[in-house]
Amino acid sequence: MDAGVVIPAAGKGRRMGGPVSKQFLDLCGVPVLIRTLQVFLDHPAVSQTVLAVSPQEVDYVRDLLNRFRVPAGKVLVTPGGRERQDSVREGLKVLDREWVLVHDAVRPFITREQITTLLQQAEAGGAAVLAVPVKDTIKEVNSDGLVDGTPDRSRLWAVQTPQAFRRSLLVQAHEEGERTGLAATDDAMLVEALGAKVRVVEGDYSNLKLTTPEDMALAEAIWKMRSQ
Numbered sequence: 369m370d371a372g373v374v375i376p377a378a379g380k381g382r383r384m385g386g387p388v389s390k391q392f393l394d395l396c397g398v399p400v401l402i403r404t405l406q407v408f409l410d411h412p413a414v415s416q417t418v419l420a421v422s423p424q425e426v427d428y429v430r431d432l433l434n435r436f437r438v439p440a441g442k443v444l445v446t447p448g449g450r451e452r453q454d455s456v457r458e459g460l461k462v463l464d465r466e467w468v469l470v471h472d473a474v475r476p477f478i479t480r481e482q483i484t485t486l487l488q489q490a491e492a493g494g495a496a497v498l499a500v501p502v503k504d505t506i507k508e509v510n511s512d513g514l515v516d517g518t519p520d521r522s523r524l525w526a527v528q529t530p531q532a533f534r535r536s537l538l539v540q541a542h543e544e545g546e547r548t549g550l551a552a553t554d555d556a557m558l559v560e561a562l563g564a565k566v567r568v569v570e571g572d573y574s575n576l577k578l579t580t581p582e583d584m585a586l587a588e589a590i591w592k593m594r595s596q
């Protein structure tokens with residue numbers, strides 16, 4: 369299989385806070401973005417890598433790639449957009465492989481094996497996402513802060529990235545989402561809106577999305593645990 373990956377890395381990290389966008393924060397000596405990127409650069413099935421970054425950070429990212437000896441030409445850097453969905457759409461414009469992975473820059477704990485399994489599942493049905501069963505009870509809460517309902521937890525999964533798709537399906541989903549104004553928090557939501565089936569592949573809880581400050585402490589602990 370010959371795949372490409374779009375890594376949305378144009379966020380501002382508002383929930384993380386601080387002066388540095390979280391994708392550039394140091395994780396045990398290496399920026400989060402570089403750690404995430406390296407897993408895909410080392411994967412035999414991934415032959416094209418696209419980073420969608422904030423327009424103001426394109427030069428900074430290119431310098432970062434040089435400093436961490438990412439071979440010139442191995443990574444395409446393109447300006448992202450206002451929302452994550454827009455950044456992924458911009459990345460798709462410069463990616464031309466038949467199969468596409470979309471992976472958050474701020475999920476540095478993805479593994480080669482998970483990427484391989486996900487691509488195999490996507491190849492079987494057109495779309496696949498990594499996810500884990502939720503551990504907490506989830507409640508629907510109304511604007512008054514009152515519980516509206518408690519969905520059956522056995523049917524609830526916390527979806528992660530990578531998400532893998534046949535490129536033509538994902539492009540169609542993004543085009544339709546843009547046409548209808550669907551604001552999607554993940555790419556699978558756009559594909560579901562087309563009526564396409566999305567396969568869930570069980571990942572693991574360490575595939576953390578670095579979002580709020582305590583996640584950095586968790587990330588250091590996970591990194592150290594894995595390095596033992």
Ligand SMILES: Nc1ccn([C@@H]2O[C@H](COP(=O)(O)OP(=O)(O)OP(=O)(O)O)[C@@H](O)[C@H]2O)c(=O)n1
Pocket residue numbers: 375376377378379380381382383384391420448449450451452453455456472473474475577578579
């Ligand atoms: N306009 C945007 C917004 C987000 N992202 C990327 O999408 C991934 C997941 O988004 P999230 O964790 O929400 O990052 P931020 O938007 O930066 O966080 P926040 O919502 O706290 O500002 C991150 O790698 C982020 O850089 C992006 O490429 N373009």
Ligand SMILES: C[C@](O)(CO)[C@H](O)COP(=O)(O)O
Pocket residue numbers: 452472526527528529553554555577579
């Ligand atoms: C795509 C995602 O990581 C799946 O869980 C998540 O929806 C991204 O949300 P964010 O608010 O853009 O971080």
